[in-house]
Amino acid sequence: MVRPGWKKPLHVRPVPEPVSRPVFFDHPRLRRANLIAQFTVAAALEALGKNVSLVQGGRIRLGIIVGVMAGGVNYSRRFYEEVLQNPRTASPIIFPETVFNAPASHLAAFLGSEMISYTLVGDDGTFLQGVAIAAQWLTDGKVDACLVIGAEETDWIVADAMKLFRRKTIHGAGAGAILLKKDSGSGAIAELTVITDSFPFTQSQSRFETARRMRAHLPSCAPNELLCCGEQDAAENAAWKDWAGARLAPKAILGEAFVAFAAWQCVAACESIRQSEFTAANISVVGVNQQAVGARFLACADAS
Amino acid sequence: MLFPAPKNSDPTGANRVVVTGAGIVTALGIGWQKNAEGFRAGRNAFRPVTLFDVSRQRSKIAAEVDLPAELPTTKLSPNSICRLNRASKMLLIAAHEAWTQAGWNAVENLPVVIGTTSGEMAFGENYLQQAVRFPYSKKAQPTRVVHYQAQQQGLDLCNAFDFSGPVTIVSNACASGANAIGHAFETLRGGHAEKILTGGYDSLCQLTFAGFDSLQALSPTPCRPFDAQRDGLTLGEGAAILTLETLEHARKRNAEVLGEITGYGATTDTHHLTQPHPEGKAAFTAMTSACACAKISPEQIHYVNAHGTATPHNDATESVAINRWATDYAKNLPVSSTKSCSGHLLGAAGAVEAVACLMALRGQWLPPQTSLHKIDPACNFEIVRQPVDKKIGTALSNSFGFGGANASLIFRRWP
Amino acid sequence: MNDSTELKEQIKQMLVENLMLKINAGEIADDQALFGPGSLGLDSVDALQLVVALDKNYGLKISDTEVARKTMQTVNSIAAAIESR
Numbered sequence: 001m002v003r004p005g006w007k008k009p010l011h012v013r014p015v016p017e018p019v020s021r022p023v024f025f026d027h028p029r030l031r032r033a034n035l036i037a038q039f040t041v042a043a044a045l046e047a048l049g050k051n052v053s054l055v056q057g058g059r060i061r062l063g064i065i066v067g068v069m070a071g072g073v074n075y076s077r078r079f080y081e082e083v084l085q086n087p088r089t090a091s092p093i094i095f096p097e098t099v100f101n102a103p104a105s106h107l108a109a110f111l112g113s114e115m116i117s118y119t120l121v122g123d124d125g126t127f128l129q130g131v132a133i134a135a136q137w138l139t140d141g142k143v144d145a146c147l148v149i150g151a152e153e154t155d156w157i158v159a160d161a162m163k164l165f166r167r168k169t170i171h172g173a174g175a176g177a178i179l180l181k182k183d184s185g186s187g188a189i190a191e192l193t194v195i196t197d198s199f200p201f202t203q204s205q206s207r208f209e210t211a212r213r214m215r216a217h218l219p220s221c222a223p224n225e226l227l228c229c230g231e232q233d234a235a236e237n238a239a240w241k242d243w244a245g246a247r248l249a250p251k252a253i254l255g256e257a258f259v260a261f262a263a264w265q266c267v268a269a270c271e272s273i274r275q276s277e278f279t280a281a282n283i284s285v286v287g288v289n290q291q292a293v294g295a296r297f298l299a300c301a302d303a304s
Numbered sequence: 305m306l307f308p309a310p311k312n313s314d315p316t317g318a319n320r321v322v323v324t325g326a327g328i329v330t331a332l333g334i335g336w337q338k339n340a341e342g343f344r345a346g347r348n349a350f351r352p353v354t355l356f357d358v359s360r361q362r363s364k365i366a367a368e369v370d371l372p373a374e375l376p377t378t379k380l381s382p383n384s385i386c387r388l389n390r391a392s393k394m395l396l397i398a399a400h401e402a403w404t405q406a407g408w409n410a411v412e413n414l415p416v417v418i419g420t421t422s423g424e425m426a427f428g429e430n431y432l433q434q435a436v437r438f439p440y441s442k443k444a445q446p447t448r449v450v451h452y453q454a455q456q457q458g459l460d461l462c463n464a465f466d467f468s469g470p471v472t473i474v475s476n477a478c479a480s481g482a483n484a485i486g487h488a489f490e491t492l493r494g495g496h497a498e499k500i501l502t503g504g505y506d507s508l509c510q511l512t513f514a515g516f517d518s519l520q521a522l523s524p525t526p527c528r529p530f531d532a533q534r535d536g537l538t539l540g541e542g543a544a545i546l547t548l549e550t551l552e553h554a555r556k557r558n559a560e561v562l563g564e565i566t567g568y569g570a571t572t573d574t575h576h577l578t579q580p581h582p583e584g585k586a587a588f589t590a591m592t593s594a595c596a597c598a599k600i601s602p603e604q605i606h607y608v609n610a611h612g613t614a615t616p617h618n619d620a621t622e623s624v625a626i627n628r629w630a631t632d633y634a635k636n637l638p639v640s641s642t643k644s645c646s647g648h649l650l651g652a653a654g655a656v657e658a659v660a661c662l663m664a665l666r667g668q669w670l671p672p673q674t675s676l677h678k679i680d681p682a683c684n685f686e687i688v689r690q691p692v693d694k695k696i697g698t699a700l701s702n703s704f705g706f707g708g709a710n711a712s713l714i715f716r717r718w719p
Numbered sequence: 720m721n722d723s724t725e726l727k728e729q730i731k732q733m734l735v736e737n738l739m740l741k742i743n744a745g746e747i748a749d750d751q752a753l754f755g756p757g758s759l760g761l762d763s764v765d766a767l768q769l770v771v772a773l774d775k776n777y778g779l780k781i782s783d784t785e786v787a788r789k790t791m792q793t794v795n796s797i798a799a800a801i802e803s804r
Contacts, residue, residue, distance in 0.1 A: 071475075083514040118487070120473060
């Protein structure tokens with residue numbers, strides 16, 4: 001990716017062009033939408049599967065929660081560059097799309113879903129905070145099902161900022177989504193059994209301390225259980241040094257995509273349980289700059 | 305654990321939720337006292353923008369805050385204090401007022417749920433300008449990256465008052481503040497927590513100002529919500545923080561209660577990214593479900609703090625929704641938009657307007673809109689145009705935003 | 720290609736780029752309605768963007784919304800406004 005003023009480009013992991021044109025591209029609301037909104041809708045529709053028609057038919061009350069960190073940074077940067085040149089001719093078509101909740105809004109419009117919808121902003125741990133809110137809505141009977149999506153898009157300004165902190169990190173883009181319901185009816189892939197406390201990084205609590213306390217909220221290592229975690233993170237590695245089981249740490253392949261990455265961890269965990277490679281999976285998120293939080297998924301049969 | 309819910313949680317949501325502390329910063333002034341006086345008199349706090357160049361913008365005015373020279377003393381380390389910019393300072397001042405009033409002590413696992421649309425956007429703007437003009441200069445850039453992000457403002461509050469707990473940032477455009485308070489309310493009602501620090505904040509910044517101006521949504525003159533000739537909103541900035549706790553927890557430590565939150569409704573308008581559906585179904589449903597949550601009917605609402613941005617679209621739709629929701633009770637339902645005093649504070653609007661409702665309920669008066677010339681005939685309800693004392697027991701506050709985020713909160717006078 | 724046809728081609732290209740239309744320029748007819756029912760389906764945000772684009776590309780300044788609505792009905796009406804500037 002070109003970085004203004006630099007000869008060398010920045011390395012990023014963008015989402016490849018779709019092979020065939022997705023059906024949702026023609027929805028009027030997506031004509032002006034930025035990439036993060038398109039990723040959000042694509043991941044959400046895949047997670048919804050055949051439930052899409054039930055939602056559109058008004059037979060499922062669907063909650064929507066989207067977690068982002070950099071969010072719609074592409075349009076925000078482009079719009080501000082135009083403002084710096086001449087506020088009078090800054091593009092009105094771009095500005096509304098810069099609000100953090102634009103992706104959630106386009107998804108709700110595509111589905112015709114008028115229920116409660118939150119967009120959360122924070123580091124990668126924000127995805128599990130979203131899952132916790134979804135669980136609260138389901139427990140309190142506020143919705144029948146809830147989509148939780150993590151999404152990010154690449155931009156030179158984010159890759160540039162990341163270089164200040166971790167020179168070798170490669171910025172990734174994309175989205176991940178999971179659909180949560182209260183009881184494990186037919187088609188359930190895995191059961192959410194735990195979300196640890198969210199331990200924030202504060203003056204009185206370091207990353208090492210929070211990672212250790214988060215790990216303590218999850219059970220000890222057992223045979224055929226998977227650990228989905230980040231990579232080359234000293235605090236996280238120290239917290240999980242007792243884990244002798246299988247690990248999945250795809251950051252080197254998929255890139256650093258913040259909230260989207262945490263979503264992929266959950267998707268990978270649930271998928272490995274569905275294909276009964278593992279009977280349980282722990283999710284470990286020691287975030288970039290906010291919190292350590294973890295979760296646990298079990299195979300449905302074992303959970304009851 | 306964030307899941308499963310704690311043992312004593314109660315899905316039927318029977319816990320009552322009270323406000324034991326409130327802090328507020330707007331262009332009307334710093335703190336409850338100055339803002340109560342401003343809202344009660346209907347004082348408009350607009351002036352020419354000084355924070356950035358608006359010479360080529362259609363509108364030149366906004367409700368800018370005069371920050372105090374010194375921040376209140378907190379446990380923030382000196383060098384983190386000097387890294388704070390406008391938004392963080394306003395948030396800290398409001399949080400300090402609420403925290404001190406509530407008399408909370410620093411504990412673990414005290415959730416923070418706050419709304420914002422832009423975090424510390426000024427740092428994002430500075431970062432871009434330097435990154436383009438001096439491509440190899442790293443000077444002060446790391447601080448801008450860290451302190452631009454909204455979650456850092458949440459962590460600043462944990463550090464300032466030496467507590468720790470999950471930090472949740474809700475960014476639902478102009479409904480962020482109301483959604484944040486609503487989520488905190490539901491979390492307490494369901495027994496998922498005992499006390500929560502909640503509210504909203506946003507500071508004026510060039511990107512957002514130019515954005516609204518590019519949409520020709522800014523009025524060149526002070527905004528006139530619900531006026532027949534209204535021609536746009538006026539931006540403002542500020543912050544408001546509430547310390548919420550369950551009634552049981554407040555009674556255990558016999559805390560003074562400022563007011564009670566009894567209802568919350570949140571919906572999504574799927575009509576358009578920036579314009580509400582003319583029939584106002586989402587706003588109607590948000591108000592209706594807030595009343596159902598509070599187990600009261602519209603007739604039992606004594607004042608409505610409208611979203612009332614003074615754009616042609618919002619006020620028209622909100623009028624339709626209020627008329628339909630209040631039915632024939634509308635004609636004696638007092639409504640006003642305090643945005644005519646404080647401006648539109650975007651992510652902080654819902655929080656500042658929640659505090660305005662608590663002030664009105666506590667002081668037994670209605671906040672007027674002194675800037676209204678001729679009321680829009682579409683309004684079947686009465687707009688409060690002069691300062692007036694009034695015995696009121698409940699107030700409803702509306703907050704709607706880009707993306708179709710619609711939220712209504714109901715407050716009850718205490719005791 | 721005489722000047723006015725070339726201008727209309729440029730206008731169509733400007734429409735596609737500025738309004739992120741998912742069709743190519745050739746598919747827009749010279750007299751096709753751009754706004755309103757049965758048209759290209761543009762809305763008020765597109766109209767604001769078009770006003771900015773006309774100013775940036777052709778120096779055509781439209782400040783009054785009534786004038787804007789009349790000027791931006793079709794590619795033909797836009798071309799006429801540019802030529803008579």
